Amino acid sequence: MNILFAFLIIAVLGLALGLGLAFAAKKFAVEKDERAEQILAILPGANCGACGYPGCSGYAGALSGGKAQNGLCSPGGAKTSALVAKILGIADEGAGERMVAFVHCRGNHELTKRDFQYEGIEECSAAHMLFQGESSCKYGCLHLGSCMRVCPTNAIHRDEKGNVTVDPEACIGCKKCTLVCPTKVIRMLPARGSHAIACNSRDPGPVVRKICQVGCIACKICEKKFPDSGCTVINFLSEIDYAKPMTQIADAAAACPTKCIVEAKQ
């Protein structure tokens, strides 16, 4: 008799709670946009923030609400933007070109002079606060690897000499490293670009020559001898216009006296 009673009480209690919850679930249901969940399933899920929204779910919510522009997801690229456009029923404008980060500096402690030796917190922002870093060149890489630590895909590596390079295959274009770099030596360039200028110095040629062996000395050989290389020297620094054909860029790279035009896919 007693056991039956116990069974009944627990059964009734469970039933009441179950019914109560079922009722509450209906009553307090939060309307969710199904498209947001579908989009979330398509997005890469790296939560890198390249789109400017807090994580993939934030972007999915903004997309389904019509508040965000399609194609901002750089890790997903054209494939993702096409799928998202299909769900939303809008025309796919494409994701734009795939951009990857590039460290515009090949200087290190052997090739570049130092004003002093920095010993402190292993963080570029901290080193930069002290006379803009230990290197005589105030435009270049600080070699402390803050960018490596923010990279969500571990695409940034540092070799034993301190040279920091981005693996263009692994880079998802989230721009986190460009934001954390105090000298802005990391910038984005189109992934199709075969070469890049590995210097960020705006110092005049003679100054660069004194402090760094691999800096751009603004000799204008690339610009004048190879007009189809796409290079233009602006403010003592050669820059490649990736919109131009760039047919002579390999020759220009070979002719560069300080070899600061380097292959971007290394």
Add this chain to the structure above:
Amino acid sequence: MAYIAIFITYIFINNFILSQFLGLCPFIGVSKNSESAIGMGMAVTFVMGIASIITWVVYNLVLLPLGLAYLQTLSFILVIAGLVQFVEMIIQKNSPALYQALGIFLPLITTNCAVLGIAIMNITEGYNIMESFSAGIAAGIGFTLALVLMSNIRERLDLHPVRKAFRGVPIAFISGGLMALAFMAFDKSLLTNLLG
């Protein structure tokens, strides 16, 4: 006076984590940074307070009159699990901001032994409904206190050169043990000295 005694007892003397060793899972799991520690603490305090009232009602108005007091553990777990689900739904509907802050922690609390612990303790201590509620809130505050202290210690530990073998959870356990030792200083004599 009785309420002050309850608060001092459950916050310091019988602190759920540091002297009863209940709810250790979130103590290690959610104490990595102080922001989530506070979130978890608030959620636990909230659930403990409400669970104390509901379980008191279930025990004294349903189980006791029917002579089924031995079903307390089973029915309490059932009630707490249902309650947490219900609270989660209401918060999600009415306060999305609070849901964002607590959301991940709420389901974790369902199976937290500290909540079941306070419910059973209220029964063994023979509290009335208001005393049960204050005991629930006080236990929650004690839980939050321990969690916040621990998270601050761990945030500082992250910046210190701890040996590799001790990094992370091991050093957290050692710190937790030392904190528990410190909390042993709070005992019944404190209560007698304070309240006479």
